[in-house]
Amino acid sequence: MIYNFDLDYVVDTIKKNCARTVGLQFPDGFKRKAIEISREIESRTDSRVIISANSCFGACDIDTRLLESVDLLFHFGHAEIPNIRVKNVIFIEVESDIDLLPVLKKAVKVVSGSTGLISTVQFVHKLYDVQQYLGEHDIHSTVSSGDTRIAYPGLVLGCNFSAVPDCDEYLYIGTGNFHALGVSLVTRKTVWIADPLINEIRRPDADKVLRQRCAAIERSLDAQSVGIIVSTKIGQCRRDLAYDLRYMAEEHDLDAHILMMDMITPETLLPYDLDVYVNTACPRIAIDDAALFPAPMLTPVEFEIVIGERRWEDLVFDEIL
Ligand code: SF4
Incomplete structure (x- = not known):
């Protein structure tokens, strides 16, 4: 099992x-x-x-x-x-009970310097064992606690990286690229994925995502109308942020509307025909599914850049705290 x-x-x-x-x-x-x-x-x-x-x-x-x-x-x-x-x-x-040793043997050949250890809930209980193994190979690693949205030290969510320590690089234990990509976007540092299911070490492609985000911001600069999306999901609902964004948009003479929904899909947005959407729900929707939507889908931070309330150099990853 x-x-x-x-x-x-x-x-x-x-x-x-x-x-x-x-x-x-x-x-x-x-x-x-x-x-x-x-x-x-x-x-x-x-x-x-x-x-x-x-x-x-x-x-x-x-x-x-x-x-x-x-x-x-x-x-x-x-x-x-x-x-x-x-x-x-x-x-x-x-939790997963898969043996991490095969992929850790590969990991110690690539990680160097001070290494932050991170994972999802399926493997987070093994991070202190990973830390011990790395120590036996002269690799210093750190496991850190997060904020009140984070249940365990070293746990990352796609919307919250508060448990990511300040290190030279990161080793993510887990499957898929979703969480490691987020860490790479937040830290702009090297992230190694140690995937125990397929026994592979790889890196997420954050540069490609950053280029896509810049393109989405540029495509939004002429927008006249905006849909500000609020989720009804209990842990994604940022209603006050949406109200603030609407106020800000109106101050900049944009035709702004709040759209409240459960599932945010290209089909649910099609009837509204607005120039740009700002997503206050799961931050990953704007990052991972952006190409699917009928108009640019921005994070709140990106929208602030579009309307001139924030500088390009202050672009940060949207997180829910
Ligand atoms: S908001 Fe998104 S990234 Fe955060 S826990 Fe929910 S689904 Fe995951």
């Missing part, structure tokens, strides 16, 4: 709480396990299970509608965001 869904704990918790109805929520990568886990829970308890088939992009994305219909909601695959506690929601982090 690579991932631990902690079903004994889930079953015990259901029994202890005498829960009759239970909700299950999984990120896309784990959704294929939902039916099997639902069957097991129903066979081992007296509860009935409802599976959330909605999006589940992060711990920020709790299915609050489903929560209204169940006694307990188990949210798999993410660590709780400490400053967003919701009653009757239980996070099952789904």
Whole structure:
């Protein structure tokens, strides 16, 4: 087994709480396990299970509608965001027990200098072991705590890099490029991805993303109308920021509108036909899916540059704190 869904704990918790109805929520990568886990829970308890088939992009994305219909909601695959506690929601982090040694043997051949260690919740519990291994190879590394949005030292979210220490370079333990790319954009330093699933060391391409962001800002300079997007997702909703941006836009004679929505997709924006969109929800939507949208999709910081409220050299990555 690579991932631990902690079903004994889930079953015990259901029994202890005498829960009759239970909700299950999984990120896309784990959704294929939902039916099997639902069957097991129903066979081992007296509860009935409802599976959330909605999006589940992060711990920020709790299915609050489903929560209204169940006694307990188990949210798999993410660590709780400490400053967003919701009653009757239980996070099952789904740690990986994959052996890191093969990929660490490759990592010690590329990392040098002082190294910041970072990861996602699937591997973050192994960072101190990684630190020890690097130390045995004369590599000094650091694991740091984050702010109140971050549950564990060394944990990074795609929207929060407060646990990234000030180091010469970084070693990210995990799969995919999503989080490492964010660290690279925030720090502008070398980030190595040690991917234990495919036993590979690689680097994210931050320069390409930076070029795309500059192009999006330039394409927005003549905009007359703007849609400021606010998410209804509990951990992505920055309503006050959206109101401030609208006020700022109007001060610069732009026709500004606030659009509130759950899923931010190219299709949901098509009817509005505005010149530019500013995304106050998950910052990664403007970064990772930008090319899909019908008009430039900016982060709030980028929009401030467009309207002249911020200098180009003060462009920083948008984070939710
Ligand atoms: S806001 Fe985006 S990056 Fe942050 S936790 Fe949610 S899905 Fe992940």
